[in-house]
Amino acid sequence: MKWTFKKLAGICTLCAAGGALAGTQLATAQLHADQPGPLIPRYIYGQFSEHLGRGIYDGVWVGEKSAIPNVRGIRSDVVQALRELKVPLIRWPGGCFADDYNWRDGIGPRDKRPGRKNNWWTGKPESNQFGTHEFMDFADQVGADAYIGINLGSAPPREMRDWMEYMTSDGDNALANERRKNGRAQPFKVPVVGIGNESWGCGGNMRAEYYADEYRRFQTFFHNNGQAAPAAIRVASGANKDDYNWTEVVMKQAGEKLDGLSLHYYTMPPDEWKDKGKTTGFSKEEWVTIFASALRIDEIIGKHSAIMDKYDPKKRVALYVDEWGTWYKTDSGEFDWDLYQQNTLRDGVVAAAHFNIFHRHTDRVKQTSIAQTMNVLQAMILTDGPKMVLTPTYYTFKMYVPFQDATALPLDVSSPSYRIGATAIPSINASAAKGKDGKTYIAIANMNPDDNVVLSVALGSLAASKVSGQVLTAQKMDQLNEFGKAPVVTAQAYKGATLAGGTLKLDLPAKSVVVVSLE
Numbered sequence: 001m002k003w004t005f006k007k008l009a010g011i012c013t014l015c016a017a018g019g020a021l022a023g024t025q026l027a028t029a030q031l032h033a034d035q036p037g038p039l040i041p042r043y044i045y046g047q048f049s050e051h052l053g054r055g056i057y058d059g060v061w062v063g064e065k066s067a068i069p070n071v072r073g074i075r076s077d078v079v080q081a082l083r084e085l086k087v088p089l090i091r092w093p094g095g096c097f098a099d100d101y102n103w104r105d106g107i108g109p110r111d112k113r114p115g116r117k118n119n120w121w122t123g124k125p126e127s128n129q130f131g132t133h134e135f136m137d138f139a140d141q142v143g144a145d146a147y148i149g150i151n152l153g154s155a156p157p158r159e160m161r162d163w164m165e166y167m168t169s170d171g172d173n174a175l176a177n178e179r180r181k182n183g184r185a186q187p188f189k190v191p192v193v194g195i196g197n198e199s200w201g202c203g204g205n206m207r208a209e210y211y212a213d214e215y216r217r218f219q220t221f222f223h224n225n226g227q228a229a230p231a232a233i234r235v236a237s238g239a240n241k242d243d244y245n246w247t248e249v250v251m252k253q254a255g256e257k258l259d260g261l262s263l264h265y266y267t268m269p270p271d272e273w274k275d276k277g278k279t280t281g282f283s284k285e286e287w288v289t290i291f292a293s294a295l296r297i298d299e300i301i302g303k304h305s306a307i308m309d310k311y312d313p314k315k316r317v318a319l320y321v322d323e324w325g326t327w328y329k330t331d332s333g334e335f336d337w338d339l340y341q342q343n344t345l346r347d348g349v350v351a352a353a354h355f356n357i358f359h360r361h362t363d364r365v366k367q368t369s370i371a372q373t374m375n376v377l378q379a380m381i382l383t384d385g386p387k388m389v390l391t392p393t394y395y396t397f398k399m400y401v402p403f404q405d406a407t408a409l410p411l412d413v414s415s416p417s418y419r420i421g422a423t424a425i426p427s428i429n430a431s432a433a434k435g436k437d438g439k440t441y442i443a444i445a446n447m448n449p450d451d452n453v454v455l456s457v458a459l460g461s462l463a464a465s466k467v468s469g470q471v472l473t474a475q476k477m478d479q480l481n482e483f484g485k486a487p488v489v490t491a492q493a494y495k496g497a498t499l500a501g502g503t504l505k506l507d508l509p510a511k512s513v514v515v516v517s518l519e
């Protein structure tokens with residue numbers, strides 16, 4: 001093997017022909033603390049829990065008689081873990097499931113509820129033991145708001161109208177009285193509703209023009225029943241990744257009648273549906289293509305936002321990125337529609353890269369939900385009977401809690417790149433904000449799997465004398481946390497920061513997430 005020493009712009013790496021060895025890269029950033037941007041709404045840190053695989057049953061609902069500790073059938077270990085993330089919002093019941101769901105199946109005495117076939121997700125039995133009241137109880141135990149997915153694809157608007165009245169009316173009417181009979185005197189709070197999901201696909205295979213008309217029809221029969229603000233933000237089914245025509249048509253034909261427009265974007269390897277790639281045991285090539293895919297969400301949000309600006313220059317309509325995250329093959333290597341997948345350090349870093357991008361778009365992006373909370377796709381938590389494990393993604397969410405309702409601060413980053421073959425990514429992306437606690441937070445994803453990056457941040461007008469932080473990293477790219485063992489990928493105290501002469505210097509380990517606070 002022939003060794004060479006390369007000095008490139010911002011890069012100082014000891015390389016071996018045929019493959020890079022660990023080295024150090026240099027990066028710079030300028031903080032503009034005197035130019036505060038928009039609020040980073042806490043809804044940016046939302047969750048999505050669907051009746052899919054073990055997302056709800058096992059993951060959340062075990063039933064009152066279970067030996068697994070629970071409160072009214074809802075797992076206490078999961079609730080406790082989610083409370084620590086300060087989950088602001090949970091989207092439910094789907095996803096594709098929502099457009100096949102009849103809300104009436106999930107109310108009333110549980111022993112009388114009908115069993116159905118879960119048509120979208122492998123046709124497995126759906127017991128309906130977890131319905132409206134159970135979901136609202138779950139959200140309440142977690143401390144989160146409810147984001148309800150309305151069936152537009154296979155139901156008439158009357159079902160939406162009735163469900164909303166059942167949930168939110170305080171009047172003396174049959175539906176509100178039925179809710180009272182079922183054990184809930186006060187109306188539930190429903191601050192957000194999605195009217196249709198992926199209406200271009202599993203939600204009805206509609207054309208944008210047809211959906212826009214359907215949306216207009218549905219919203220005519222939508223009533224928020226006098227809920228106090230913020231009450232029932234209406235979110236229209238939005239585009240699949242770069243389907244800009246969908247956004248154009250829906251904004252043009254229905255823009256003035258909606259409050260939010262959704263966008264779904266999943267991180268997948270280049271072959272997407274043909275070969276989703278492995279969750280563990282992947283190569284550096286797979287690492288870099290996954291990050292290239294993840295980072296594409298920046299361009300995609302930017303282009304959808306620009307279209308929305310044409311029809312809504314005052315930015316009244318929010319973009320809701322209500323499904324995002326990694327989507328791989330399952331553990332067995334087979335494709336399995338239960339969508340259970342492992343979660344490694346790579347996923348934790350992918351989540352951080354997303355947050356840094358979302359923070360830069362909060363003039364338009366007001367909400368996101370990762371897919372999904374439990375046991376499905378890029379999950380926070382995996383369960384196996386009574387066992388539970390917190391994933392690397394969970395810890396990234398935890399490290400970013402101070403960004404909820406913080407004020408975004410511009411941070412101009414100049415990053416070296418990391419390349420394998422034809423694919424190059426910036427080694428780092430980052431964001432900054434002033435937290436509600438008055439501290440300034442800087443978060444960085446080091447996506448370079450080989451090299452640590454020394455980042456020098458010019459703090460400008462920010463006078464800081466104290467820095468502390470946390471880091472998430474591991475030796476292996478595919479390090480995961482295992483059931484029954486102490487977690488390996490967790491947030492640890494970060495010791496790589498120094499402050500001197502208005503410059504913050506951060507030594508960022510390869511493949512890591514770092515969040516620091518400055519006082």
Ligand code: AHR
Pocket residue numbers: 050094095096097197198323371372377
């Ligand atoms: O998150 C899994 C599925 O992905 C959702 O049900 C659907 O909306 C999307 O295609």
